[in-house]
Amino acid sequence: MPAKSESQNTTEAGPCAGLRVVEIATMVSGPYTGQMLGDLGADVIKIEASGGDPMRTNHPMHEGMSAYFSLFNRNKKSICLDLKSDEGRQIAADLISTADIVLENFRPDTMERLGLGYDVLKESNPGLIYAGLSGFGTDGPYKNKPAYDHVIQALSGSMPIMGSPENPAPIPHIIADKVASIMTCNAILAALLHRERNGGVGQKVSTSLMKTYAAFLMPDLLNNFYFQSAPVQKIPNIRIHHPLKVKDGYVMGHVQLNPQFQGLCRILGREDLIEDERFNTPWARIFNYALFWKELEESASRMSKAELLALADEHGVPIASVNTVEEFMEDPQAIHTECFIDIEDPEYGRTRMAGFFADFETSPASVRMRAPKLGEHTEEILTELGKSGEEIAAARNARAIG
Structure with a gap:
């Protein structure tokens, strides 16, 4: 078999077991960050609007489940909330009050307009790590511009190098988003370490697609610009890779x-x-x-x-x-190191996904749950928050929950 095969009942505790993450994020950068924390053992709750994460509509699809969505959203539970309603926002605030981490990838100030900004949330949860992943950062001339992967690649200066000055070319997959996810996860883990060492005090962590991609690229691209105080011979762009x-x-x-x-x-x-x-x-x-x-x-x-x-x-x-x-x-080393994992799911059959990228001797990362259906865990999560059946029904009738 060309991949490790697991059931969905893995009970091994990862290094982030016991932590709760509330993810209010769509597309790739935020959800992939949340998935990594889930793989590491955290309890990740994904808040979605009634239409769901737009990634749910991507093909290929089986029994209403998108493969692309599934590959960035395993190890999560889904709750449907209308954050434009007072009751929906209050449920979100109640949920975040139980969390160690909240993760969002809206444009700057969106969460503040919803009444769910860090300054409000930390009042009831001073240990909260608030991670905001934006396109261009929380301030500056581009802060309100929409940002997607290839917009960032275009800005970064890399496309004339990947292609040529006459025919600039992007890397043909969503590398900027995934780099931002990995670096945001690193930043969250660093903030958790700081909290542990400083009396449980949380903080706001801000990352952006632009800054994380620049940090990823620039060690290769800055060699001609490193020495700013002395003239040096610049090295031309040389293609050393040749199939x-x-x-x-x-x-x-x-x-x-x-x-x-x-x-x-x-x-x-x-x-x-x-x-x-x-x-x-x-x-x-x-x-x-x-x-x-x-x-x-x-x-x-x-x-x-x-x-x-x-x-x-x-x-x-x-x-x-x-x-x-x-x-x-089918590569023997890829199989041996579990680059791929097969999961047997009672509804969707055998599914294949990428394995986690690090091996832990005593607290392994794991795949415990497939990606959730839209709102699959709404009632479960609300019940855990202490909501009665009548309160849940009333919230549903008011369309505060989906």
């Missing part, structure tokens, strides 16, 4: 060190290149990478993937098969 065609597909490597370069030359019968001044130092190879890989094409074209990769392992050369997603799911 190499073999008989049955492509392989790709990053040949950095001289022994790796020499090993690759021997594998492909091109020992004549080892002393070639165009290639025999790391910097020479960087500036002549396209020519270097061109020199290897004919020899590689006579070999299969399996032959080349076996010799690469023998000579310590870092090369891998250029896989499809289907091929990666």
Whole structure:
């Protein structure tokens, strides 16, 4: 079986077990943050409007459940609230009063307009970690602009490098959102550590798509701008990555060190290149990478993937098969390290999702629940808050809950 298979009744306690998160977030950046905290063991409650998170409408879909929504919203419960109604906002405030963390990804000041801003919430919950993930930050000239992944990629300066100045190109998936999620999760965990060390006092944490993506990208892109007080020779944008065609597909490597370069030359019968001044130092190879890989094409074209990769392992050369997603799911190392997890669900059958990215010796992350149906846990959550059946019915009749 090409993935670990689990039931949904995993009871292992992760490192965030016992913490409650209230997520008021849609699309990718906020929900993926909440999912990571859920994987780490936190009790995550997702507040949704009557129409639900827009991601619920994305295809492919089975029995009314979106695959895309499911991949960013496991390990959560869903409650439907109308935050435009007084009663809906009060239920949200009551719920947040029981939480360790509230996570939202609205535009700045939206939560304040709803009466659910940090200054209000901390009065009843001084230990609250309030995490706000916006597009451009809580102030500044862009604070009210709408922001999506490729808007951020365009602004970042990376697209002329990913493509070319004449044909700028984005990374073709939602990388800025996912980077923001990972960094926001890190910030929340740091704030929890600060709370533990400082008498239980919470705080507001603000992140943005723009700033997190800049922090992720800039260590690579700032090398020509690091020395601000001295003139230095700028390094041009050089494409050092080059897929190499073999008989049955492509392989790709990053040949950095001289022994790796020499090993690759021997594998492909091109020992004549080892002393070639165009290639025999790391910097020479960087500036002549396209020519270097061109020199290897004919020899590689006579070999299969399996032959080349076996010799690469023998000579310590870092090369891998250029896989499809289907091929990666069958990769023995991906299977061994549980990059994918299969879940048996009584309603949706077997589902496949990505595994968590860290292994904990004594407090493992886990998948305990599939993504929730819209409002699936509304009555359960309200009952836990002490609402009677009559109060729940009245709230439903008033359309404060869905």
